[in-house]
Amino acid sequence: MTYLILGIIIFFGAHLFSAFRSRAPGKDLKARLGYGPFMGLYSLVSAVGLGMMIWGFGAARPAPILYSPPTGLAHLNLALMLPAMILLAAAYLPTGRIKKAVKHPMLAAVKIWALGHLLANGELNSVLLFGSFLAYGVIDRIAVKKRGDIGPGPDAPVSAIGDIGAVVIGAGAYAVILLWLHPILFGMPALPQ
Structure with a gap:
């Protein structure tokens, strides 16, 4: 459990720093370091944290069970993952x-993914991992709004290719993960048993 917790702290520490860092001229670390070095360091720290989370999550099995969700919530999780994957592709x-x-x-996809997995998994390691992602998604959305980042502006041109691609890629990724990759990557079947 130690590696999972350290991974969560490192990964989300980097992400929260980036979300709340000063963007004022002369104070923005990204501008002072330069885009490449900042993103390289940010990516390295995030990758270390993510790796520790993944390894720590698996190493924490079997974890204490905090709650036992009914099977229906696992089915709800499956239903939520399709729009989450479409939103992820759309980003x-x-x-x-x-x-x-x-x-x-991207933030909407992370929140839906995390909420769905919290509904379907009651083990301590799952609650720590998915709860952290959900909390981060909510906090970062607040930070984005506070910064005035409204996403694509009202006059941004709209491309049907973006929507078609998001649906095709998102649905395709959903099917591949559901039917094949989930047990390989995460050691658990995605389909309820």
């Missing part, structure tokens, strides 16, 4: 109606 594609409506689809 990296040209602005479509999905991205324009949601404004920050």
